[in-house]
Amino acid sequence: MSKKQGYTLEKYIFVEMRNGSFRFKVTVNPLKDAATFSSEKKGAAWARRRKLELMVERDGGVRETLPPALLRAYQPILEPVPPKAIMSEQVRMSDVFDSYERYQLKELVGENQEGSRLRLLRQCFGAYALDELSEDFIKEWTADRIAGKYGSGRPPNRGESLTLKDGKLVTKHQRHYRKKFKKTPADQKIAEKVIYPVSSQTVRHELKLLRRAVTMFLKRDNRWLTYGSWWEMQYVMTMKLPPIGAPRNRRISDDEMTAIFGHVTDRFLRAAMLFAVLTSLRRGEYVSLRWEDVDWKRQVVKLRNPGHIKKSKVLARDVPLLPTAIKVLQDLGPLERGLIFPVSATDVTNAWRAAADAAGLYDVVLHDCRREAISRLVEVYGMSLEQVMLFSGHSESRTLEKHYLRLDPGKLVLKLSSMPDAFKGMPSL
Known part of the structure; x- marks a missing residue:
């Protein structure tokens, strides 16, 4: 048997076979350990026990001994103890969701969206115990969810x-x-x-929330030292999630923009939508702008941090204003103070949806304005990504390129036709 032959016993444990002996390597980054055994059975028992010890140490709970329930799970036996023997105290999923709703949900900007996912998870898993979330159970639920059994897709x-x-x-x-x-x-x-199929991206969000809710619950009140290592080895933590959905590519043409705005009659809603297209700001950003934050001399508007306890993508920064954006503000009749657009974020979304439906553009959503604005800043003005980030507020250009920058090849052709031919001296057929 070659000295370098080996295999992965399970996550974190690798085995090398060395001339009749077995070298077990346990790697729980950044912690490592290794030992050699003449018996594969004894080595596997040691490696599994050492793996749990390193996981506890890595997570900040350095202990000389593990909880008795965990030690019993990896005695030198061939068959592992069933999960119920590890879970000496039953953890109800209803308690997990209650904890997440009480301590984590209220801190999120997307509280309504996350709350909707949490209600679905409570409906599907609330009556079960944590140790009942088996591989077969989760796989069956995932298939049913994608098929629309727990709510239709779009x-x-x-x-x-x-x-x-x-x-x-x-x-x-x-x-x-x-x-x-x-x-x-x-x-x-x-x-x-x-009933329509549910997108894989939707199911990804829901399964990640399930995993996150349990993890946060176990990390409260010192539960992680007892159950954390066991939980990290469960299928929900190691499963392969459904594929990531394709990035949205929808652009809005001039004619489509005109058709949508033709069905918006409210002056302030119309101005807010137009300002969004001209600045690439997020909905929550432009509805929070105030007249006192407009610097007419520098032609910028100061975006302030919301200052509330919830996490937010809003970054305090000065946003440059295009001449057309300045004109939108001037047409509203500049005031000394107060909100520039006295409308709510929900009002803007509902008005856009109604106008787009009335125009027959059912696949255009309000957030597409952000993609359109970013793409036009590059196409029309030739801005670099660093310059565009001053408008959009992205901290990484990778996100901007992946989700928002969608250049129109047709517009590039028009631009090239007006420029000198770089290949004019090349041979012809």
Whole structure:
């Protein structure tokens, strides 16, 4: 047997076979240990026990001995003790979700979105204990979730799901209201809800929240020292998540922009949307701008940190203003103080959705304005990524390139046609 032959016993444990002996290497970064045994069975028992000790030490709980429940799990036996023998105290998933909702959820900017995911997880897993989240159980749930068993995904054609017999648009909330209160005339029956597959990205977010909620729960009240090492070896922590969804590429043409704005009648909502396209600011950023933060001389607007306890992507910075953006502010009639756009973030989203639906552009969302603004700053003004980041507020250019910068090849062709031919001296056919 070659001296360099070996295999991975399990995560963190590698075995080298050396002329009839077994060299077990345990690596729990940055901690390492190794030992040689004549018996593979004894070596595996040592490696598993040492692995748990290093994991506890790595996580800040340096102890000479492990909890008895964990030690019993890796005695020198061939078959591991079932999880229930490790979980001497049953941890209910309902308690996990209660803890996350109480201590973590309120600190998030996306509290509503995360709260919606948490409600779904509570519905699906709330009646179970932590040690019941087996590989088969999670795999079955993932397949059912993607199939739409626990809630439909988005329809591939939003327009078809919004129309009545008379062609009038209706949202899912309006459909629910009309069915509940029987507000629909007999000759305008609303089609039954169709179940669509759920995107893999949605399921990724939900499974990551499940994993995060349990981890945060165990790290409270010193539970991690007892259950942390066991939890890190469970399927939920080591599973391969569904594939990442493709980055959104939607651009908005001039004609589409004109069609959408043609259905926005409110002066301030219209100005807020236009300002978003001209600056690439996030929705929460431009609705928070105040007149006293506009520097007319430097032609910049000061964006302030929200200052609340929740995490936020908003960075305090001076944002340059294009001449057209300055004109939008001037047309509103500059005031000395107060909000520039006295509308809520939700009002802007709802107004955009209604206008886009009315224009027949069902696949255009408000956040596409940010992508359009960033792409046009590069296409039209020839700005570098570093310059664009002054507008967008990204801390890394990689995020900007991956999700927002979508250059139009057609516009590049027009630009090239007006420039000198770099290959003019090349031979012709």
